Amino acid sequence: MPTSAQVLPSFGGDRAGTIGFQFLKIPVDARSAGMGQTAAANAFDASSLFWNPALAAQASGAQVGFTHTAYYADVSLEYAAATVPLRRAGLTVGISVQALNSGDMDETTELQPFGTGRTFRFTDVAAGLSVSQSLTDLFSYGVTAKYVRESVADVTANTVVFDLGVFYRVGTTGAQMGVAIRNFGLDAAFEGELTRTTLDGVVTETDFESVTPPTTFLLGLNYTALRDVAQHDLQVSGQLTNPADNAETFNVGAEYMWNELLILRAGYRFAVEEYSWPSFGAGLMLPIDLLQMRFDYGFSRLDRLGAIHRVGLNVQL
Secondary structure, eight states: OOOHHHHSOOOGGGGTTOOOOGGGGSOOOHHHHHTTSOOTTTOOSTTHHHHOGGGGGGSSSOEEEEEEEEOGGGOEEEEEEEEEEETTTTEEEEEEEEEEEOOOEEOOOSSOTTOOSOEEOEEEEEEEEEEEEESSSSEEEEEEEEEEEEEETTEEEEEEEEEEEEEEEOTTSSEEEEEEEEEEEOOEEOEEOEEEEETTEEEEEOOOOEEOOOOEEEEEEEEEEESSSSSEEEEEEEEEEEETTSOOEEEEEEEEEETTTEEEEEEEEETOTTOOSOEEEEEEEEEETTEEEEEEEEEEEETTTEEEEEEEEEEEO
16 A cells, blocks of 8 residues: 555655744644644634635634743743634635744854853744635635744845645535645845854854745534534644644544533644654633633643743634
8 A cells, every 4th residue: 555655745854944934833722732733624723724715705704813932941932913704705814823932042153162152043033914705605715914023143145935725525424524735935134144163263243045935735524413412513634734844743622612611722843853652732711792712721841841831812703
C-alpha cells in the first residue's frame, strides 16, 4: 500500500530550520490546542481566521475572540480576532492580530559566554484582513491577507502572506471537510545591523539571507457522532498537516459538550517529536442576554520543554 509520503510527497525534513516566521505555525487558540490541533474543518468562531478563513462564513453571527498562550521559556503569544457577517453583501469580513514576545534574553558572545550585560528580545506580529463567502449552506470559501513582521535585536523582516481555504459539509450526514493553504507568500530579507565582538575584533553585520514564510497545507475532517441525544454532543476530528519545512503529520481530536454548558476536549499528534503526551482542554458556555460567551482552556506538553497553557474567551454576538 502507498504510504502517506507517497500520496503527499514531502521533502520538508531536509528543510527543517531553513524557513522563517515560525511563530505563524504556533496554534493560537485554546480550543484547537485541546483537540490536538484538529480545527481546519470545525473552527466556527474567531479562531477560524487562523485555521481556515472559509469557516468564518459558516459561523453563527458575529464572533470576537481573545487568547493568551503561555509558551515555554517564558515566551508569550497573544491573539485577537473578530468576524462580522455583511448580510446585504453576502460576505463575512474579519480582522486578526497575532503577536509573540520572547521577553528579555541575555546577550552572549564568543568572548562573553556568560553575558555581556545587554539584553534583546524577539517580537513578531501578524495582522490579517479576511473575506469569506458562503455560496450555499454546504460550501464556503475564504481568503486572508496578512502583513507579517519579525524583529530580533535591531534586525527586522517584513512580508505579506496569504491564507486560502474552502469548507464543505456533506449534506446531513454529520461529516464535513476543510482544506486550507496557510502562509503562502513572498520571501523577506532582514534589514538593519548587528554589532558583535569576535576574536578578530568588532564586526558589524549588515548582509542577511532572505527567509521564506512557513507555507502549510491542512486537510481537516470532522464528524458529528452524537447530537441532541439526551443533551449530549460529540465531535470527532482528524487533520493532516503538511508544512513546507518538515514532514507531514496526522492529528486526531474529540470534543464532548454536555447540555450546551460544559465542554471536554482531548487530542493526539502522531509522528511529532517532543509530543508524546495527549493534549487536553475544557470549555464553559455562559449565555448572557444576547451574548453567547465561551471560556476555554487548553493544555499540551513537550517532553523536554514542558507544559504549554492556553486560555481564551470567545463571544458570539
